[in-house]
Amino acid sequence: MSISLKHIINYLIFLLFSFFYPNLVFSDAATNWQIGFQDPATPVMEGIINLHHDLMFFICVISIFVTWMLGRTLWHFEQKQNLQSSSLSHGTLIEIIWTVTPAFILLIIAIPSFSLLYAMDEIISPAITIKTLGHQWYWTYEYSDYISESNEAIIFESYMIPEEDLSLGQLRLLEVDNRMIIPVNTHIRVIVSASDVLHSWAVPSLGIKCDAVPGRLNQASIFIKREGLYYGQCSEICGINHGFMPIVVEAVALPNYINWISNKLSE
Missing domain, CATH: 1.10.287.90 (Helix Hairpins)
Structure with missing residues (x-):
């Protein structure tokens, strides 16, 4: 397999950040004054x-080209250097x-x-389908592929953790009490809707932003390549607490996902 110069540069940058910032290798949440x-x-x-x-x-x-061209125009066609205006009106070329x-x-x-x-x-033959429902002002997740002995699917609500209840290291206004757990290297379909007003399910690191419209089912596809915590927020102004309904997606290895599903079904 051929290795391009771009891959070598990216690998060197990764090593550099790993050396100077061992605890900050990936940026999967918004940071202060972030422009990238x-x-x-x-x-x-x-x-x-x-x-x-x-x-x-x-x-x-x-x-750069337009700035250079405008600069030359202002310099060479200044009034003092061109006392008589040009009669040229068209230039076909x-x-x-x-x-x-x-x-x-x-x-x-x-x-x-x-x-x-x-x-x-x-949408590539999803192995898992998850329904995401937006409410004022929290999210509901439904794993309808799995049915418990009582013939019920896995459904849970995800609320933002208040600032006074945060643990050390948790992110303000971004942490939730119940995360959306999905496995890595798996094609996942997310069906997004809303129960009251317009919402938008958006996670920047996953490249997904799907509108949640009442009475309509929108879908998006996710294929996560690495484990981690990915933070997002509702991206549609949905009311007074619009800024307080974050999204946390936790990508785990497949065995850990299976254990989590088993625990959920046994609850």
């Missing part, structure tokens, strides 16, 4: 970040260039963006 992305945990989020970097390259090149070039750039951008768009909407 959280670390990706799914192929979709990796694609979003790569597309962003590709677009930023074009944006930087275009911004330059008009063709500034029409074709942006169209060509947009065509280049469209190819990876459409590919990513289709990847985000694709």
Whole structure:
């Protein structure tokens, strides 16, 4: 298997952060004054970040070129240097260039963006289906694939932990009493809806943001590549406590997930 320069650079950066910040390898929650992305945990989020970097390259090149062109225009066509205005009104060649070039750039951008768009909407034979229901102001999770002896599915509510009840190391306004537990390296379908008003189930590290609409079932696909805790929040203004209904997804190894399901069924 060939190793590209990009993979080598990413590995060196990973080693550097691991050495200086041994307890902060991955950023899976929002931080103060954050302007970048959280670390990706799914192929979709990796694609979003790569597309962003590709677009930023074009944006930087275009911004520098336009700034340089405007600067030269202001300098060379200043009133004192051009006492008599130019009579030139049309330039066929330059008009063709500034029409074709942006169209060509947009065509280049469209190819990876459409590919990513289709990847985000694709649902690949999910092994697990989880229904997420938004309420004012908490979430309900239903694992309907598993039925207990009393013929009931696994259903539980997830509330934010108040600040006075937080343990050392827990994140303010982001921790919940019942996390959504899912296994890694497994195709998972999340069905999202709401019981009252509009909500939005969003977890940045997973590259997912799915609207929760009353009376409608929206679905999204998740494939997590590494274990960890992933934090999100409702991303639709849903009332006075909109900022107090966080989301915590805990990705665990498959044996641990099976044990968790067994314990839930026996409760």
